[in-house]
Amino acid sequence: MKTLVIVTHPNINQSRINKSWMEAVQSQSNVTVHQLYESYPDFKIDVAKEQALLTSHDRIILQFPFYWYSTPSLLKEWFDAVLSYGWAYGEGGDKMRDKQLGVAVSTFGPAESYQHTGYNRFTMEELLKPIQATNNLIGTTFMTPFILNGVMHVSDEQLAQNTAAYVKYVTLQSVTV
Numbered sequence: 360m361k362t363l364v365i366v367t368h369p370n371i372n373q374s375r376i377n378k379s380w381m382e383a384v385q386s387q388s389n390v391t392v393h394q395l396y397e398s399y400p401d402f403k404i405d406v407a408k409e410q411a412l413l414t415s416h417d418r419i420i421l422q423f424p425f426y427w428y429s430t431p432s433l434l435k436e437w438f439d440a441v442l443s444y445g446w447a448y449g450e451g452g453d454k455m456r457d458k459q460l461g462v463a464v465s466t467f468g469p470a471e472s473y474q475h476t477g478y479n480r481f482t483m484e485e486l487l488k489p490i491q492a493t494n495n496l497i498g499t500t501f502m503t504p505f506i507l508n509g510v511m512h513v514s515d516e517q518l519a520q521n522t523a524a525y526v527k528y529v530t531l532q533s534v535t536v
């Protein structure tokens with residue numbers, strides 16, 4: 360199985376979490392790491408190149424820091440441009456079908472804030488529904504999201520453990536929701 364990890368972080372050099380995750384999976388066999396902000400700083404996405412990358416992999420992981428309860432804007436642009444009618448959905452749009460789709464997200468807000476009783480009022484599962492709905496439309500199999508909340512309070516040791524768990528998430532057989 361070939362896995363494509365699409366990393367969307369506008370400032371990966373100053374990142375702690377996503378950088379740790381990315382560097383750990385970069386060295387794995389059968390894993391391709393693709394950084395959107397590095398490839399497209401001008402937001403002009405090469406749709407044919409992205410579609411070819413997707414076609415040549417079986418599992419796609421979208422890795423990003425949570426920005427305004429959603430993805431960084433370049434990943435939204437990527438959805439709009441790459442998952443096109445007749446390719447990812449609609450008539451003849453079956454190119455993503457039967458691939459696996461995973462999501463890896465880091466958040467500042469602690470886990471308890473992403474509860475109905477917490478200050479964010481919604482759970483991560485609820486907030487990630489647009490991606491799950493996209494998954495449903497394009498016919499991929501949705502993997503249980505890999506989430507790290509409360510990044511400010513994650514120690515170096517906890518991050519090392521979490522990063523090891525992320526490598527397993529990216530490389531091992533998935534558990535789906």
Ligand SMILES: Cc1cc2nc3c(=O)[nH]c(=O)nc-3n(C[C@H](O)[C@H](O)[C@H](O)COP(=O)(O)O)c2cc1C
Nearest residue numbers: 374375376377378424425426427428465466467468
């Ligand atoms: C523009 C912007 C928007 C953000 N929005 C959220 C948010 O909605 N919820 C949240 O928990 N954290 C939010 N954050 C915090 C980031 O998710 C957090 O800094 C990031 O996950 C840390 O990962 P990193 O070390 O890889 O940069 C936001 C940060 C920025 C810069």
